[in-house]
Amino acid sequence: MTFIKRTLLSASLVFSAAVTAAPVVIPNAPTVAASSFVLMDYQTGQILAEGSPHEQRAPASLTKMMTSYVLGQELKAGRVSLEDTITVSENAWAQNPKLAGSSLMWLKAGSQVKLSELYQGMVVQSGNDACVAIAEHVAGSEDGYADLMNTWARELGMSATIYENAHGLDAPSQLTSAYDMAILGRALIRDIPEHYPLYSQKEFTYNKIRQHNRNGLLWDRSLAVDGIKTGHTNNAGYSLVASAKRDDMRLISVVMGAKSAKSREAESKKLLNYGFRFFETVTPYKAGDTFVSQQMWYGDKPEVKLGVLEDTPVTIYRGQAANMKAEFELSQDLEAPLARGQEVGKLYFRIDGKDVASYPLTVLEDVQEGSWFSKLMDYFKLLFKSLIG
CATH class of the missing domain: 3.40.710.10 (DD-peptidase/beta-lactamase superfamily)
Structure with missing residues (x-):
């Protein structure tokens, strides 16, 4: 049985602490005398x-x-x-x-x-x-x-x-x-x-x-x-x-x-x-960093670590780093087996709801199939969740 789910999680990325943030003045690009x-x-x-x-x-x-x-x-x-x-x-x-x-x-x-x-x-x-x-x-x-x-x-x-x-x-x-x-x-x-x-x-x-x-x-x-x-x-x-x-x-x-x-x-x-x-240019996450531990099914563990296998540099206007949020979206069900490096979604960086960068969201650890009993229990859990919507 397949249980399709798209997941969205938001996390604030605060790079500098301030009681009251100064307004961000964004000038137009300069006029350039060239073709x-x-x-x-x-x-x-x-x-x-x-x-x-x-x-x-x-x-x-x-x-x-x-x-x-x-x-x-x-x-x-x-x-x-x-x-x-x-x-x-x-x-x-x-x-x-x-x-x-x-x-x-x-x-x-x-x-x-x-x-x-x-x-x-x-x-x-x-x-x-x-x-x-x-x-x-x-x-x-x-x-x-x-x-x-x-x-x-x-x-x-x-x-x-x-x-x-x-x-x-x-x-x-x-x-x-x-x-x-x-x-x-x-x-x-x-x-x-x-x-x-x-x-x-x-x-x-x-x-x-x-x-x-x-x-x-x-x-x-x-x-x-x-x-x-x-x-x-x-x-x-x-x-x-x-x-x-x-x-x-x-x-x-x-x-x-x-x-x-x-x-x-x-x-x-x-x-x-x-x-x-x-x-x-800021780098919210470094290669190998965990972004979230997410529930998974049919595996030998209940959760799997998801994150990035590359640095995530993002170029933004100065002063906007404190307003940047990281969100992720899964593109598939998390079902064992899963292999380290397997891409399962996207990690988005957003400011005021607008995308400023995205990177692959990957599995950070190998996950094997669980025992027959644990897989049976996961099957009934998913069946129940599908029945109640």
Whole structure:
């Protein structure tokens, strides 16, 4: 006999004690002088501010973020090594007419260079020639590398993004969005953390040519910006993906289609300062924490512990943590056997009745079937409950 039940339990989560809570003032997101923009909390992926976030635009050198991401995955898989020595082809030659007038590492055709140097030249100097050399080394051709880039874009859920080359010079169908660039920035920091420090490197000298990172926010002492990437073509305008960390909170801002290099930096600062000033990320429950002990049936124990197997970060307006409540809803009957890690519902975090985050509610312990007598007793209990409604 099946006894269907949906359970809802509410618990206040008080993070600070106060006799009278001060009113929470929630300002509007700042006005941003750019074609599109996004501000994302890194830990939760929550969007804190946005403007035309899914509008497709030319990515320019923001493309190199994906070139870097793919290279990081290839290094992680052991298919290439930073110690690899690469012979520069004429396609990757700085004098290649296709690269004329663009940002370069200044590679010479026929010269040999380590992959580690190409990686720096791509990230720090935004070298388009370095991108071509990397693409040919990893995939045999730039077209082949673009296929890898598109595969990873789909894997990451970047639905507005299409790549045609590895460097970002304008191509007819090469497009992305501010939202997709925030997703990619988050993936760079999360998935290849050993290589992310390259994005904070302020300068790199190759072939006796010293060049500075074009991300001017790396020199701004008012923010702890440690990456990520600038981009510019006549078609794309001026763009910047930036990330900064303050205390336990990291934010990612994306500004696309600004009017100048100074403007993209000013608008990015505006977004980051807004995020740090008016939002916070709290973690009500840690991985393994029990949320509730719930009655169950046909088991060798009367109750089972339910909780979370992952941390539960939630990004909210500052000052609202005391108003947040946790509630859960079961999606199935709790009947033995049950296995640790089995998802049986959802844990919701709500403020003023509105969902702000949700996480899987899981079984925290294995539960075996009980004796035949205890199962028989549970059967009659459930039968009686069904009869009385």
